[in-house]
Amino acid sequence: MRVLGIESSCDETGVAVFDVEAGLLGHCVHSQIDLHATYGGVVPELASRDHIRRLPALVRQVLAESGCSLAQIDAIAYTAGPGLAGALLVGASYAEALGMSLGVPVLPVHHLEGHLLSPLLSADPPEFPFVALLVSGGHTQLMQVTGVGEYVLLGESLDDAAGEAFDKTAKLIGLGYPGGPQLARLAERGHPGRFRLPRPMLKSGDLDFSFSGLKTAVLNVVSGPEWKPEDAADLAADFQDAAVDVLCAKALKALELTGLSRLVVAGGVGANRQLRQRLDVATRRKGWRVYYPEPELCTDNGAMIAFAGARRLAAGEVPGMACAVKVHPRWPLAALRAPGAA
Amino acid sequence: MIHVHHRADDSSPLTAHLDDESDTASAGAALAAALRVGLVIYLRGDLGAGKTTLVRGVLRALGHDGKVKSPTYTLIEPYLVSRLHLYHFDFYRFAVPEEYLEAGLDEYFDGNGVCLVEWPDKAAPYIAAPDLEIRLTVSGPGRRLEALALTEAGQTCIRKLDSELSRNPT
Numbered sequence: 001m002r003v004l005g006i007e008s009s010c011d012e013t014g015v016a017v018f019d020v021e022a023g024l025l026g027h028c029v030h031s032q033i034d035l036h037a038t039y040g041g042v043v044p045e046l047a048s049r050d051h052i053r054r055l056p057a058l059v060r061q062v063l064a065e066s067g068c069s070l071a072q073i074d075a076i077a078y079t080a081g082p083g084l085a086g087a088l089l090v091g092a093s094y095a096e097a098l099g100m101s102l103g104v105p106v107l108p109v110h111h112l113e114g115h116l117l118s119p120l121l122s123a124d125p126p127e128f129p130f131v132a133l134l135v136s137g138g139h140t141q142l143m144q145v146t147g148v149g150e151y152v153l154l155g156e157s158l159d160d161a162a163g164e165a166f167d168k169t170a171k172l173i174g175l176g177y178p179g180g181p182q183l184a185r186l187a188e189r190g191h192p193g194r195f196r197l198p199r200p201m202l203k204s205g206d207l208d209f210s211f212s213g214l215k216t217a218v219l220n221v222v223s224g225p226e227w228k229p230e231d232a233a234d235l236a237a238d239f240q241d242a243a244v245d246v247l248c249a250k251a252l253k254a255l256e257l258t259g260l261s262r263l264v265v266a267g268g269v270g271a272n273r274q275l276r277q278r279l280d281v282a283t284r285r286k287g288w289r290v291y292y293p294e295p296e297l298c299t300d301n302g303a304m305i306a307f308a309g310a311r312r313l314a315a316g317e318v319p320g321m322a323c324a325v326k327v328h329p330r331w332p333l334a335a336l337r338a339p340g341a342a
Numbered sequence: 343m344i345h346v347h348h349r350a351d352d353s354s355p356l357t358a359h360l361d362d363e364s365d366t367a368s369a370g371a372a373l374a375a376a377l378r379v380g381l382v383i384y385l386r387g388d389l390g391a392g393k394t395t396l397v398r399g400v401l402r403a404l405g406h407d408g409k410v411k412s413p414t415y416t417l418i419e420p421y422l423v424s425r426l427h428l429y430h431f432d433f434y435r436f437a438v439p440e441e442y443l444e445a446g447l448d449e450y451f452d453g454n455g456v457c458l459v460e461w462p463d464k465a466a467p468y469i470a471a472p473d474l475e476i477r478l479t480v481s482g483p484g485r486r487l488e489a490l491a492l493t494e495a496g497q498t499c500i501r502k503l504d505s506e507l508s509r510n511p512t
Contacts, residue, residue: 168414219391330416
């Protein structure tokens with residue numbers, strides 16, 4: 001079975017073909033980051049217009065790369081939420097219409113399910129059950145995963161997502177958009193420990209996060225009388241240290257509380273080098289293991305959507321009514337059910 | 343401790359000093375008591391000034407015990423508490439104000455709820471005019487809160503906010 005996957009929930013337009021026997025045949029992401037960099041932020045409606053323009057060409061390109069034609073596609077999976085309504089609707093309409101014209105089943109997929117299953121696409125995939133740490137610009141969650149569609153929310157951010165905190169802190173320090181990765185690069189040149197930033201909710205006793213106060217602490221530093229722009233690298237290092245401290249501590253606590261030994265880290269912030277180093281060291285010490293998606297599959301992509309759709313179809317999920325274009329801009333992951341479950 | 347400054351008359355802005363984050367939340371609670379259906383309130387202030395914290399204070403005081411997330415990513419977070427529709431907007435990510443219209447967000451400003459708007463200028467001139475503006479500015483380790491009424495409904499709100507803040511100097 002071959003599944004065409006389509007992702008268009010935010011900035012990236014992603015398309016992929018996944019074959020249940022042969023694996024990932026091809027995938028391509030058309031990042032809209034350049035467009036946004038000229039404006040200085042993510043642009044919801046511009047993004048949706050861009051998805052419209054780019055989807056047909058991307059599908060042609062990925063099919064060519066995969067060496068297959070539309071007639072060889074057995075099903076289509078698309079991101080139905082959560083995300084920006086306009087952007088989601090482009091992918092949904094395209095997928096449903098294409099599915100109808102080809103006469104193949106079309107499956108709406110949860111964006112975060114795509115992310116948390118994405119490490120299963122790597123050469124050394126984790127087995128169920130595991131704890132998943134989802135960290136991106138829009139989401140910061142810890143989930144207990146016992147199988148496809150079996151997710152229990154263990155904790156989440158009460159305010160800003162971790163990636164949002166990286167981006168906003170970068171802006172406060174004076175870096176461009178998207179500032180998160182730049183902040184991480186700047187942090188490598190700095191020395192942490194000078195600014196004594198807080199570790200929000202580190203000792204809260206639960207698995208929830210809060211990053212808003214950390215951002216405020218950075219604001220207080222940069223608007224204080226002693227702030228010098230040449231200290232930016234040290235402040236970036238301090239911020240990254242604080243954010244990574246909390247992410248690590250809560251992820252390890254989640255493993256402890258669930259009694260599980262496998263941690264999956266997904267989402268854009270999962271590419272952060274310091275986060276990876278710290279998690280690797282801490283889990284090794286306990287005899288646990290961390291799994292990451294392939295680097296190119298950390299950020300939004302179509303491969304994870306094709307894969308999640310394929311897993312669901314293979315497990316017996318029956319797609320709903322033909323050509324029902326319905327998206328869910330807000331959609332709790334824990335609301336999903338396993339394929340075939342009532 | 344919230345220090346409310348005395349107002350010369352009804353048309354002058356209400357100003358107060360907030361010592362810390364919990365004061366910002368308390369100011370939100372005071373604002374909650376002063377809300378009426380249909381109010382449009384702009385929230386101004388830099389990243390990290392406490393706009394979302396203020397809104398969290400409003401919602402907690404109204405009885406919302408769920409999460410109050412930053413709407414930066416989602417653009418809008420809607421709430422229904424005590425039969426009051428409260429819409430929390432954040433237009434920080436808009437590049438062009440037309441996106442406000444194209445996203446259909448103007449439909450929320452129909453007078454049937456309370457609209458609290460962060461980064462309203464990014465949706466100007468399309469966004470509805472405010473009844474009042476609340477500005478938070480960094481002031482030492484604390485914040486300075488300034489509330490200015492722009493309509494009669496706004497003035498009523500600020501009078502109530504003034505008495506709430508002065509009554510509960512927590």
